[in-house]
Amino acid sequence: MSDKLTHLNSQGHAHMVDVSDKDMTKRIATAQATLTMQATTLTKIIEGGLPKGDVLATARIAGIQAAKKTSDLIPLCHPLMLTKVTVDINVISDCELEVLCTCSLSGKTGVEMEALTGASIAALTLYDMCKAVDKGIVIQNVSLLEKKGGKSGHWSKGDV
Amino acid sequence: MSDKLTHLNSQGHAHMVDVSDKDMTKRIATAQATLTMQATTLTKIIEGGLPKGDVLATARIAGIQAAKKTSDLIPLCHPLMLTKVTVDINVISDCELEVLCTCSLSGKTGVEMEALTGASIAALTLYDMCKAVDKGIVIQNVSLLEKKGGKSGHWSKGDV
Amino acid sequence: MSDKLTHLNSQGHAHMVDVSDKDMTKRIATAQATLTMQATTLTKIIEGGLPKGDVLATARIAGIQAAKKTSDLIPLCHPLMLTKVTVDINVISDCELEVLCTCSLSGKTGVEMEALTGASIAALTLYDMCKAVDKGIVIQNVSLLEKKGGKSGHWSKGDV
Amino acid sequence: MSDKLTHLNSQGHAHMVDVSDKDMTKRIATAQATLTMQATTLTKIIEGGLPKGDVLATARIAGIQAAKKTSDLIPLCHPLMLTKVTVDINVISDCELEVLCTCSLSGKTGVEMEALTGASIAALTLYDMCKAVDKGIVIQNVSLLEKKGGKSGHWSKGDV
Amino acid sequence: MSDKLTHLNSQGHAHMVDVSDKDMTKRIATAQATLTMQATTLTKIIEGGLPKGDVLATARIAGIQAAKKTSDLIPLCHPLMLTKVTVDINVISDCELEVLCTCSLSGKTGVEMEALTGASIAALTLYDMCKAVDKGIVIQNVSLLEKKGGKSGHWSKGDV
Amino acid sequence: MSDKLTHLNSQGHAHMVDVSDKDMTKRIATAQATLTMQATTLTKIIEGGLPKGDVLATARIAGIQAAKKTSDLIPLCHPLMLTKVTVDINVISDCELEVLCTCSLSGKTGVEMEALTGASIAALTLYDMCKAVDKGIVIQNVSLLEKKGGKSGHWSKGDV
Secondary structure, eight states: OOSSOTTBOTTSOBOBOOOTTSOOEEEEEEEEEEEEOOHHHHHHHEETTEEOTTHHHHHHHHHHHHHHTHHHHSTTOOOOOOSEEEEEEEEEETTEEEEEEEEEEEESSOOHHHHHHHHHHHHHHHHHHHTTTOTTOEEEEEEEEEEEOSTTOOEEGGGO | OOSSOTTBOTTSOBOBOOOTTSOOEEEEEEEEEEEEOOHHHHHHHEETTEEOTTHHHHHHHHHHHHHHTHHHHSTTOOOOOOSEEEEEEEEEETTEEEEEEEEEEEESSOOHHHHHHHHHHHHHHHHHHHTTTOTTOEEEEEEEEEEEOSTTOOEEGGGO | OOSSOTTBOTTSOBOBOOOTTSOOEEEEEEEEEEEEOOHHHHHHHEETTEEOTTHHHHHHHHHHHHHHTHHHHSTTOOOOOOSEEEEEEEEEETTEEEEEEEEEEEESSOOHHHHHHHHHHHHHHHHHHHTTTOTTOEEEEEEEEEEEOSTTOOEEGGGO | OOSSOTTBOTTSOBOBOOOTTSOOEEEEEEEEEEEEOOHHHHHHHEETTEEOTTHHHHHHHHHHHHHHTHHHHSTTOOOOOOSEEEEEEEEEETTEEEEEEEEEEEESSOOHHHHHHHHHHHHHHHHHHHTTTOTTOEEEEEEEEEEEOSTTOOEEGGGO | OOSSOTTBOTTSOBOBOOOTTSOOEEEEEEEEEEEEOOHHHHHHHEETTEEOTTHHHHHHHHHHHHHHTHHHHSTTOOOOOOSEEEEEEEEEETTEEEEEEEEEEEESSOOHHHHHHHHHHHHHHHHHHHTTTOTTOEEEEEEEEEEEOSTTOOEEGGGO | OOSSOTTBOTTSOBOBOOOTTSOOEEEEEEEEEEEEOOHHHHHHHEETTEEOTTHHHHHHHHHHHHHHTHHHHSTTOOOOOOSEEEEEEEEEETTEEEEEEEEEEEESSOOHHHHHHHHHHHHHHHHHHHTTTOTTOEEEEEEEEEEEOSTTOOEEGGGO
8 A cells, every 4th residue: 555645746735646647457346334223213114024115226326326426526536437336235233234335447546435435325315214213323334345456456344 | 203204205105305384494413424544544644733735625625515415415305505514524533533514504404414414525535535545444423413403403412 | 478588688698587586486396208118118117016126216216316406407497496306107008107297396486397307307217227128118298287386377288 | 139127136226237348339329309389489489490599509508418417317327428419409390399419439338318318408498498488398209219339239210 | 895714714724604694685796707819719709790600609508507506616605596697798809708797696695606607617618619729718807897785785896 | 720610510500529539649738827816815815925724725626626527517528537637826926826727638539628627616716715805806817828639739828
């Protein structure tokens, strides 16, 4: 890894890093976010073992659309042409949901921020749809799980 | 609080809730996100006690701009005319930053999602600026701290 | 009705009409779009009488989000703060779906364009999700069904 | 053609299809929309044989800009770098206008949705500019006329 | 006028100023931009005394749409619901065009930035359409001409 | 240079020029904007020789983000994937600031408009942050300084 903050120039000013001369390689990144809520809230989302109506579908769509808007949201991100975005939502305990977002493309910069943005906005959309019944939901563990491709190569949260 | 998911109609379909007849009241909400990182990463952001260059300023601007985009990001949020957005970033330990976002307006719906979106995107922007040195940063505790105004009145995380 | 094109000034130049002095009244509009497809395509969307997975949910979300973007898409539309948007999708024959979009707010201009934009984009999203199996789907009858409120009052397609 | 809805995964969840490994080929698509209006409305748009002022220009610009926003409007569309967009508006009877939109690029996915979105928004813009005189205008025949390029090759509405 | 930069808090951090408690008043602002070009370029735009085709219409539309996007472009601007936007383009010498943009609304903050943004983007659009024949065009005098309404009242460039 | 306005077709209608068959080459462009203000205003921005708080950082971020939005703002611009954007702000006299914006990519069209848009919006953001103390600030000299790459090759303002 680098030992300096690459988004600042030598004077400490923010700039969008020059990637003009970087190679085009296949990039993939997966990010996670979890939501901790009351068990009764989770029951309302998942009724009788089946995802209820549009709640999960709305969150998946919101995450996919947000991943595409990343360069508009994170000021120093490069605009990218994502070739794949998926958002999966899993029940991981009686009071926790897990959101996973995977993005990929063939390009000059990585897609970590796209995966993190997709996971975050999908999680916030779940919060939005549940806040009338449970304002105390907390989003935890927003983090990169894995990335592949590019000069820095493979990175996995488990390896650190 | 309600005991049902108000963003679904009786058939389980997502809709944007009708707030046409709700009163205009002063609304305010504050949300939080924290970032856990290596102590050496935090030192790079904060050099000699002073915020370094544009890192914190960039995150503040990103959070403010994201709060204004909330209805574009969270599918069932109403468009709102925010009258105030602030983003504050505090060092809360030798390896943790805290982002606080406060939004307010006089309107028919609350601004919880705006505050949560502002805090989340500011935190993601900090991640983006630091990921070249520390990909393992984790965003935690994305949560509503307090809201005031509207029919449901005052709510504070500490009271739950 | 007016007998001139109000979006042009006296020189024929496009402008955004001045509504500064119009009254705030409750406005509501409903628009329609229908899709004509092969019966086998409709069967794939509706399996065994139940909406399949995310197809209809995705179209509803797309329509709701598009209605909120209307002033960004239709150059001379005023920015509005919609207080309600719903998108409903109905099977109206063995090869036809109907999309209905209703928008409302309390404001100075009508919401006809918001309802029409929501219905159109929901219909295009259905096309997108089905085009791998049926490129010949045609969107018909994109039209205003009814509007209420404002100086011109009530208007219904059936009355014309 | 495919015999399944490719925008759903095996569980029926919406995802943005992975096109990472598809070839870059030249793609082109043309879509149509028609507007049926009162003959007196069409006369107001077309005075003395010449397009009046900014009406048609505004619709052309709106269509071009909308084609560029397609991936923001249609949730599962990939972001694309269009290399050409044209919008043409023709009088096809004494009460009908036809909008044609053609898009092209060299890329991994087709541009059918871009052409359809451009034609639809141009048609809605014409509606917007004429609605003060004729609310009953109906947009018909929103459809793909032709596409070229990609694995599925040439497709023409007339061939079906 | 104020004697401090109101967009910074006491620590020098950017924030979106709180206007929650300001009065709603009628606001209006007019801004200007001029373009200096080769006389032959201006002739190409204006042929035989008549605006040529879509050049001026395109610039007017771009300016109107940009005025509506101001809070997305200028980080600390409040989102506003403009009730009027006009863009006028005048020939003021044999090598100069003048762009005037006027915005208004009834609201809590002024519309100076909206008028300046509309004038700037209309001028840049003219540059874009002419740059194939004249890359040396210079945009000058981007400035506020007049504003009315709000606590600071009337201000006119000529009075300073 | 061309001797006609390439953004109009043979009928004078605006279109987005077809660049499908142009070569991918490295493109770079630098644009300028200057701000003339009262000397006391400039002193408030620059206190004791050091940039004050977030003023310049906010303007740099706004310029970078605007450069990425160029194809959404300037109707006939192609969407581009910028690989570098920098915004620099320099004091050039006791009452003047200069904004320089440089953009680059490897692509089929030039990045002049991106550089001009970035410089303009950064300058407008400076105006916004200073308008409470000095409404009479004027933005001058919005112009292309230099471009490289593409069929028309190198161009420099100084050479004209």
